[in-house]
Amino acid sequence: MEVLVSLKIVPDDQDIQTTADGKLDFSIAKPVISSYDQNAIEAAAQIEGANVSAITVGPASINDTKQRKNILARGPKQLFMVADDTFQDADANVTAKAIVAGAQKAGNFDLIVFGAGSADTYAQQVGIQVGELLGWPVVNGVSKITAGEGSITVERTTETEVQTIDVPLPAVVAVTSDIVEPRIPSMRDILKAGKLPVTEWTAADLGSDTTKAIDIIETVAPAPADRKREVFDASVDGDIDKFAAALAEALR
């Protein structure tokens, strides 16, 4: 089964800082695989009989050597890298159109796998739009995938139930954030990854429509929460008592 897993590379949000004028500063936030997409890559790699490729679309900054190896150390045998500033903060429609173009250029896939939602916008929409644009069935909330003959059987978790659905291929699935724990690549995996093929495409190579569907007007850092910030230290005599007293008072 030819499987394409689509992932997003985003700045590491633990290193996003706030500027004096309340804006966000990404200068030390290195590119990382969006957290829930790690689970998707692992889920794709574990499908029985799957030959996995990966695709990622984003601004030029996502074309990072460490992340290329990180992706290829987790199961995919090749990576299609579309790193073009045209895709900075691309909305779901622009991204989906690019992935459709990339998937069609890359080969004939039976299944395209998406994660539960990206770390930055968590829109959970790109996979659904890709399915519609391709005219393929799409299932979100997929918590288990079993390979079949020209089909897959999935367990799909909604708010109230787990559904079992037979899905004819080709199809698109978006998996849950807890479908499977991602592997921790070994040094050997990472070294091998350095030898796997990466194909780089620009927005022009894809030729997809990049007209924005959503305009971004402003991004700001929220005002810091108005909290007391009284910090005690357990190693200081009496501090645990003070903390306990404050807690007891709040519980009154």
Place this chain on the structure above:
Amino acid sequence: MKAWVIAQNEKAARELAAGVRTLADQVQLVALTDAAAVTGVADEVLKVAVPAGAMVESSVDTIAALVDAQSPEMIVAEPTAAIKVVIGRLAARRGTAVVTDAVKINADGTAEVMYFGGVGHRTVKPAATPAIYTASAATFGDAPAATGTDTVTEVAWVEPASALTVKSTEQLPKADVDLTAAKRIVGVGRGIAAEEDLQMVRDLCGKMGAELGCSRPVAEAEGWLPREAYIGVSGVVTNPDVYLALGISGQMQHMVGVSNAKTIFAINKDKTAPIFNQADYGLVGDIYDVVPKLAEKLQ
């Protein structure tokens, strides 16, 4: 302006209809189930009768035809898994994209959303109509109770070219805890090393009259607590009077789930943990040492 609500549950139908009424003078409630076909909250209920055995998701063609017939300028949808598929497919057909989990929606079409789970706030605006959003009751704050007529119009079902069907279902066990209603909550994070260690925390919860919640790794990677206990941007958002965080670093994706708490307490052995900047009272210390002592003092 004509605006739609799309819902499959009664509560969301009422809440979103009330909210949308503050933005639009004409409100239609597109109900995808009998339960959502609530009268008296919108100018008209457009009832989509999904055939027996069909999935709600297979209503895309019906909804697309209805959009062409009714031309709503704005659509505010309940964020269920099924509706996300319906509006996502609709958005793809119309060359637009859904603004998801809007924190606020304005009559001019602009909306506020979270960026990186709350690290930033963004103001966005869909370029085309209908402008499509998902939202919850919280999006509209204190909207006056919804008003409307008894008019219910049956929508003609458009049979899709192909559709998936559900082979079998298993009901998820009802959560035995509802953190959204809890007034006192203790949250545990990676600072807890093993599942057995939760016992001392449960003891403390007992003394505090608190429910037990957690950050994502404890619910998902470790599976020590159920999904309903996971507090955070893709889990539960809570409104407690008291929140005590044990061994939680304070990442925004979790803190967004407790930012409404009246008083926040935190214990962490790392004095540089971001949580100390977001708490009212912090204690730098080892939870294995402090938690039993706290439980004793709260006797």
